[in-house]
Amino acid sequence: xxxxxxxxxxxxxxxxTIYIVGGIGVAIILFLALNGSFSFDDKxxxxxxxxxxxxxxxxxxxxxILAIMLSLSTIPKxxxxxxxxxxxxxxxxxxxxxxxxxxSNIIISLxxxxxxxxxxxxxxxxxxxxxxxxxxxGSILILGLNISVLSAITSWLSIKLPETIxxxxxxxxxxxxxxxxxxxxxxxxxxxxxxxxxxxxxxxxPNFAAVQKQSGQLVTGNxxxxxxxxxxxxxxxxxLALTFVTFRKEV
Amino acid sequence: MKKIFVIYGLIGVVLxxxxxxxxxxxxxxxxxxxxxxxxxxxxxxxxxLWKDFNFGDYPVAIRQRNTEYVFRKEEMRKRTPVLPVIACxxxxxxxxxxxxxxxxxxxxxxGDFAEGIGNEEEFLINQFGLDKKKMIDEQYLSIMYHEGLxxxxxxxxxxxxxxxAKDEYKEIDEKEVLRRVxxxxxxSYYEKEGELLYQAITTQDDKESISLAKEYVxxxxxxxxxxxxxWKREELEVLKEQEHYYELVEGTAKYMEEQILKYLEREEIVxxxxxxxxxxxxxxxxxxxxxxxxxxxxxxxxISWKKDAFRNPIPLNERLxxxxxxx
Numbered sequence: 001x002x003x004x005x006x007x008x009x010x011x012x013x014x015x016x017t018i019y020i021v022g023g024i025g026v027a028i029i030l031f032l033a034l035n036g037s038f039s040f041d042d043k044x045x046x047x048x049x050x051x052x053x054x055x056x057x058x059x060x061x062x063x064x065i066l067a068i069m070l071s072l073s074t075i076p077k078x079x080x081x082x083x084x085x086x087x088x089x090x091x092x093x094x095x096x097x098x099x100x101x102x103x104s105n106i107i108i109s110l111x112x113x114x115x116x117x118x119x120x121x122x123x124x125x126x127x128x129x130x131x132x133x134x135x136x137x138g139s140i141l142i143l144g145l146n147i148s149v150l151s152a153i154t155s156w157l158s159i160k161l162p163e164t165i166x167x168x169x170x171x172x173x174x175x176x177x178x179x180x181x182x183x184x185x186x187x188x189x190x191x192x193x194x195x196x197x198x199x200x201x202x203x204x205x206p207n208f209a210a211v212q213k214q215s216g217q218l219v220t221g222n223x224x225x226x227x228x229x230x231x232x233x234x235x236x237x238x239x240l241a242l243t244f245v246t247f248r249k250e251v
Numbered sequence: 252m253k254k255i256f257v258i259y260g261l262i263g264v265v266l267x268x269x270x271x272x273x274x275x276x277x278x279x280x281x282x283x284x285x286x287x288x289x290x291x292x293x294x295x296x297x298x299x300l301w302k303d304f305n306f307g308d309y310p311v312a313i314r315q316r317n318t319e320y321v322f323r324k325e326e327m328r329k330r331t332p333v334l335p336v337i338a339c340x341x342x343x344x345x346x347x348x349x350x351x352x353x354x355x356x357x358x359x360x361x362g363d364f365a366e367g368i369g370n371e372e373e374f375l376i377n378q379f380g381l382d383k384k385k386m387i388d389e390q391y392l393s394i395m396y397h398e399g400l401x402x403x404x405x406x407x408x409x410x411x412x413x414x415x416a417k418d419e420y421k422e423i424d425e426k427e428v429l430r431r432v433x434x435x436x437x438x439s440y441y442e443k444e445g446e447l448l449y450q451a452i453t454t455q456d457d458k459e460s461i462s463l464a465k466e467y468v469x470x471x472x473x474x475x476x477x478x479x480x481x482w483k484r485e486e487l488e489v490l491k492e493q494e495h496y497y498e499l500v501e502g503t504a505k506y507m508e509e510q511i512l513k514y515l516e517r518e519e520i521v522x523x524x525x526x527x528x529x530x531x532x533x534x535x536x537x538x539x540x541x542x543x544x545x546x547x548x549x550x551x552x553x554i555s556w557k558k559d560a561f562r563n564p565i566p567l568n569e570r571l572x573x574x575x576x577x578x
Contacts, residue, residue, distance in 0.1 A: 185336055223356050227273045227316065234266045241259070 001100045004087065008074065008104035018070065018108070022115040025062035029055060029119040034126065052132060053216040055123055059116045060143050060212060066116075067109035067147045068170040071154040072163050074101050079248055095244045102155040102243050109151035110144050135219045142215040145232045146208045150174055152239040153206075159246045177208030206235045278320045282313055282354040285388055286322050289395045292511075296396065300510050301403075301557055309402040310347065311395065315354040339394060341401035348402045355391050389515045393508040400507045404500060408561035415564060416496040438531065440474040445529040448544040452525060457551070461578050464548050468572050495566040497535050502542010502567060503560060509543055545571050552578065 012018065033055045075098060078084060087097050117140045124132050154170040161169070176183060180202065187198040210228035217224045293306040312319045312333065319332045333344050333351075339358075340351045352358075404412055447470055451463035478487055509524045528544040531537060545567040549556040553574035560570075 189336070223359055225356070227270070230266060230269045230273060234263075234270060237263055237266055241263075 001092070001096050004092075004097060004100035005104045005107070008101055009107060012070065012074075012104070012108045013111075018066065018112055018115070021062075021066055021069070022112055025059075025066070025116050026119040026122075029058045029062065029116070030122060032058065033119070033123045051127075052120065052124065052129075052136065052219050055120045056136075056139060056143070056215060056219065057212075059113065059120055059140075060146070060215075063109070063113035063116050063143070063147050064150055064174050065171075066112040067105075067151040068154050068167060068174065070108050070112065071102075071105040071151040072158050072166045072170060074105050075155060075158045075248070076163060094247055098155075098159060098243050098246070098248075099240065102152055102240065105155045106148045106151045109147045113140060113144055113147050132219070135221075139215040139219045142211060142218060142229065145229060145236070146177075146206075146211045149206050149232055149236045149239065150177075150208075152236055152243075156239055156242050156246060159243070159248050173205055174208065176202075176205045178212070180205065180207040180209040181213075182209075206232060274316065274318075277318075278313060278315050278354055279356055282315075282356070283327075285355055285391050286311060286313065286395070288388075289392050289399075290324060292392070292396075292514075296511070296514070300514065301400070301507065303407075304400060304403045306396060306399040309341075309350050309399060309406075310344075311350045311352060311399075312344075313352045313354055315357060321349070339398050341398050341405050343405065348406045350395065350398045350402045352395060352398060355386070355388075358391065358394075359386055387517070387520070389512055389517045390520065392515065393511040396511045397504045397508045400504045401500070404503075404561055408564070411561055411564045412496070412500055415492065415499065436477070437474070440470070440477060441531045441537070442529070444470045444474065445531055445541070448541060448548075449525065449529040452528070452544055452547045460548070460551060461575060464552070464571065465575055468568065468575065471568055491566075493535060494538055494541075494568075497538035498542030498545065498567045499560070499564055501535070501539045502544075503546055505539045505543040506546035509547070542567055549574060 033051065078097075078101060084094070084097060088094065117136070120136050120140075121133065124130070124136060150170065150173070153173060154166060157166045157169055184202055187195060187202055190198060207228060210225075211232050214224050214229060216222075289311075290307050297303070297305045307324055311322045312330075313322065314320075314332055314337060317332060319330050321328050321330055333349070334340070334342065337353060337357075338351060339353060341348055342351060343349070444467060447463055447467040451460050451467055454460050454463065475487070475491070478490070482490075505524075509521055512521050512524065524543070527540045530540075532540065546556075548571055549567070553570070556570055556574070560567075
């Protein structure tokens with residue numbers, strides 16, 4: 001299984017997509033962070049400690065798009081190329097193969113958020129705020145949890161669904177997850193069957209907002225609630241477990 | 252192979268146990284301590300700030316995640332949340348008015364979210380907990396008292412107050428009605444009122460305060476006269492009703508917040524509260540501020556105003572006008 005992960009990672013690292021999209025992302029984020037004007041509570045934000053969370057919002061957005069892009073085609077491509085035949089005749093089970101590919105997707109997605117984080121680090125260094133770097137690192141690690149979940153969900157969906165549909169659902173899940181807290185409040189204003197249905201759907205979508213919030217809390221020195229992080233960990237655990245039992249027909 | 256499943260299973264056990272442990276951790280010591288402080292203050296508040304209002308008379312349900320910790324003086328019991336939404340408010344439960352609060356940590360995390368989202372940008376930033384200014388303990392106490400006063404209003408004067416709010420839910424689409432008048436003119440009316448009210452409160456000179464307060468009352472009437480020319484009668488009625496209701500119900504509650512902060516000697520925050528009076532805000536929020544401002548003036552010109560505030564719920568501005576008569 002280790003060999004499959006390493007091979008899949010090698011292939012992805014050789015691909016230019018991650019560097020092109022990542023590089024453009026870093027450039028855009030840095031441009032916006034250094035030249036943009038952000039206001040909150042009618043005040044223009046100038047303090048680095050206040051702006052870092054905004055830069056993190058942008059890193060998270062780009063990293064999530066990259067995670068979906070990098071994860072949606074790995075599994076279908078391996079099946080299309082018939083690599084599965086070569087792997088499965090060596091006694092490796094299909095679930096192990098899929099799990100290995102999913103793990104490689106997660107690792108590469110984490111690599112991409114690491115790459116994009118260069119922008120926050122450069123930004124903090126330009127602002128002369130070296131002491132905030134450690135907090136940024138912790139914050140990125142927390143965001144990594146969201147990225148891992150998004151990558152795992154996209155990988156799992158790609159086992160059965162065509163790439164376009166997987167990508168679309170991945171993006172939809174990302175946005176619903178990011179606005180989870182707000183949407184949950186909206187759902188609670190509904191009544192009857194529609195509320196029951198919507199509540200059910202919301203339970204199926206990971207709460208990216210709660211995890212993001214903790215990442216911001218860490219960077220701004222506020223109270224970090226562990227509960228949503230563990231809950232997200234459990235979400236990842238369940239999605240990975242689903243890859244054990246979801247199979248794809250070989251062509 | 253079996254080993255992998257065993258390890259995977261163990262990870263699952265660890266995750267679920269951690270969730271259960273965290274879920275049962277209960278309310279933080281900090282929040283419990285703050286409830287204790289609020290309770291300790293209740294007698295002094297009743298004696299010095301608002302006779303008949305005793306915070307300790309009301310059960311306080313503090314929500315942390317999916318559990319409510321209901322405090323009744325020294326007693327505490329858990330229950331599943333009663334309200335479908337997270338909110339700081341007062342509401343009757345089984346015939347008894349409860350004060351609903353969030354734990355200090357949740358309120359710190361939610362920030363403005365509990366009171367609604369200002370705009371898209373604020374929401375996006377709020378997602379990342381940008382507002383690093385943690386709520387100080389005294390602010391949390393003052394919010395407890397804000398909701399506590401609502402509990403008092405509901406318990407004793409619900410009928411009186413509900414009679415005012417015949418059209419409570421018929422909010423005016425401000426932007427739409429403003430479009431029909433000279434928006435700049437109406438804004439300048441409101442701004443002038445805010446400035447006069449603020450000056451009347453902050454001046455140390457009583458004579459000047461009386462004169463500014465009278466100017467304020469008259470400026471307010473002029474605005475209504477101006478609106479009479481441009482708005483439909485029913486729209487003006489809804490506006491007057493809203494001013495009356497929110498200034499009386501929410502203005503007094505915000506006044507209570509301000510008084511608690513003053514009592515706890517957080518002058519720097521009190522100053523910020525007062526400045527909100529001259530900052531024109533959209534929607535009903537502005538009535539919280541003007542209501543608080545009028546209460547502060549009433550403290551100066553009619554010290555017994557609280558006795559009748561809800562028993563005879565005339566609009567606060569009319570009460571002020573009466574108090575200024577003959578001065």
